[in-house]
Amino acid sequence: MNPLTELPHDLLELPANQLHNKINSHSLFLVKGKVTRPLFVSVLQHGDETTGWEALRRFLKNHRTNLPRSMVVYFGNMEAAAHNLRLVNGQLDHNRCWPGLHQQQNPTAKKLAQLTETIKALNPFASVDIHNNSGRNPHYAGINALKGEFINLASLFSDTIIHFTSPDGTQSGAFAQFCPAVTLECGQAGTADGTEQTITFLENLIHLPHLHQVPGVAEHQEVMNMFSTVKIKKNTPFSVAHANAQAAFVIERDLDQHNFKWLSPGTPFGTLQSGHQEMPLVVTDPMGLDITDLYFERRGDQVVLKQNVMPAMITPSERAIQLDCLCYLMRPIDRISQPEQPLREIS
């Protein structure tokens, strides 16, 4: 394996939309620190989610000469970042192309499978993938395994922790096979508090010798399980907040205010326009099974919840809904006790 190139320091001067002038998508760089075993950090898998890079470049500027632990930095989608877009039309979502259940054969998936092997060989200390949301959400951390080290890693960022195994092909899901991995969701891009919280997280993490026990972290953390995805049915024209002539379904205004709140049966998600009868939402479990009938029903022209759930990542962005989904549904996992004994290292 070729040794990784060191991160050129002048990159730290560039905002996300300028990086494409200097580096390609899927670039990997080493930043040398005192402890050799590296922390892996991924930024800009979605090109308009800039908090990760903003936080990382400020963090690295603060540690030009005294980084406590080496880091490997991964730059995701530079073409999309150049245009401040989640992804460029025609591109695949990079964060659905990492090694997972579905063995994808497209060129992006092949590239990311190679990269995964490269990083795995470096035996990373932990993996951190940094994102933003397009809707209003608390800042939260997502993990793919309910192990003590994963929960400790997530707790360094937020008390709001979710466990998810779907969608397939995420970076954190792939790396969870060989090191503690977390996805940070830092609220909406461009907000200062998300950047500050991420810098504090990196600052605390980079000094830790291990993740068996983390000082100051509560003994028990409540973790929510993200058990289903809500999408708009394919070929159902929709709009958010305002009816238009084409829309069969109009999603409620300010629906994203419900994120991370318990909702009761009868909570409206949207209204079917006259002449349209068909359920516009489709809810799937992690295996892809259609479970819509359990969660939504029509009451007159309204589409309402059928049982208590907590939604996450509801977005008001029509483009984000089209490219990804309307939201996820969550339920609590019984409080997870951390083991008394330190967990053994994940090999």
Ligand SMILES: [Zn+2]
């Ligand atoms: Zn993202």
